[in-house]
Amino acid sequence: MRLLNPKVRTGQGSTRLSREEFQRRWKERFYDPAFAAETESIDRLAEIAWQAYEDHRKSPRTRKAGPEFADPEYELALEWLEARQQIFAAQKQHEDPKSPSRILLICGSPRTDETCPSEMSKSFRIAKTARTVMEAQLGFQIDLLDLSNLAAEYGRVIYPCKACVSTAMPLCHWPCSCYPNHYLGQSQDWMNEIYPRWVAAHGVMIVCPVHWYHSPSVLKLMMDRLVCADGGNPDPTTTHGKTPEEAKAIELKGWDYPKHLKGRMFSVIVHGDAVGAERVCGALHDWLMDLELVPAGATALLDRYIGYYEPYATSHEALDKDDAFMEEAKNAARTLLEAVNEMRRGRREPGRELPVSRKK
Numbered sequence: 001m002r003l004l005n006p007k008v009r010t011g012q013g014s015t016r017l018s019r020e021e022f023q024r025r026w027k028e029r030f031y032d033p034a035f036a037a038e039t040e041s042i043d044r045l046a047e048i049a050w051q052a053y054e055d056h057r058k059s060p061r062t063r064k065a066g067p068e069f070a071d072p073e074y075e076l077a078l079e080w081l082e083a084r085q086q087i088f089a090a091q092k093q094h095e096d097p098k099s100p101s102r103i104l105l106i107c108g109s110p111r112t113d114e115t116c117p118s119e120m121s122k123s124f125r126i127a128k129t130a131r132t133v134m135e136a137q138l139g140f141q142i143d144l145l146d147l148s149n150l151a152a153e154y155g156r157v158i159y160p161c162k163a164c165v166s167t168a169m170p171l172c173h174w175p176c177s178c179y180p181n182h183y184l185g186q187s188q189d190w191m192n193e194i195y196p197r198w199v200a201a202h203g204v205m206i207v208c209p210v211h212w213y214h215s216p217s218v219l220k221l222m223m224d225r226l227v228c229a230d231g232g233n234p235d236p237t238t239t240h241g242k243t244p245e246e247a248k249a250i251e252l253k254g255w256d257y258p259k260h261l262k263g264r265m266f267s268v269i270v271h272g273d274a275v276g277a278e279r280v281c282g283a284l285h286d287w288l289m290d291l292e293l294v295p296a297g298a299t300a301l302l303d304r305y306i307g308y309y310e311p312y313a314t315s316h317e318a319l320d321k322d323d324a325f326m327e328e329a330k331n332a333a334r335t336l337l338e339a340v341n342e343m344r345r346g347r348r349e350p351g352r353e354l355p356v357s358r359k360k
Contacts, residue, residue: 108208108219171247174232231257267300296339
């Protein structure tokens, strides 16, 4: 039997900083001695930043939601509204039968020759091979999302999911409204650009290595922030921002857990050097299935070992010699293209129209 008014549990402790500690941390970004000539200016800006922190100014620029929302008078962040409009435009593009088929090709490795590793990742090489196969097919546009940019590109960041879902599903907004949070300095979140790229896609291919039996951290950050695509609330005014009591009441009244990325085809390629490839490939497959994406086919799912138990130093040479693996990667790309073509011609999975007994 469900509780009608479940209690919101609090008391984890405060993370509030003193003015001195806040400003000390804020000024650390100006560690370079080149900033010393602007110390007075930095001090003035630090005071402005402190006031924003003190006042909890998460979204300093807002406007009234308007008639398309449940509460037209509620103030919504301009940044969230802009992300929402980009998602609408991407969905319109996705649904246009005259538009080219789009593949979102994701390189899920943090390695890049532009930072400390000083060498590109094998995942990037595999993704480039898949891209070459895909681009040779007429009628397809390939969008390469290289998550190594999180480690190499200035200002690129994906902040962690705060797990609003676990309080109540309607508290998790689509797209995510947790970021940016300006008074905490959590700006430049990449996800507002990434959400429309997923929405516009007809097919998704993920290529990644194994990191300690799991997906690499750059990939997992994006995965966690896509939880809002799996039942997220498209109207933050129904919860008046992040009001947990309202969100709990809405979910208990009856929530349909909308699948915002449903029906897109997918392929997964995972490579390892000793252990874990099967586990990671299986976990990614299950995650995408939970989002109600559709597996393109058996040959579109690939878990293999490159240079099995050989030195890391020669792993690229091992990939050079593994012609069978690279041909399998090409076949995964070909299978995804074929599945997208079939999907756009009207193919539907058996059982697609059956009622869902467990929506969560």
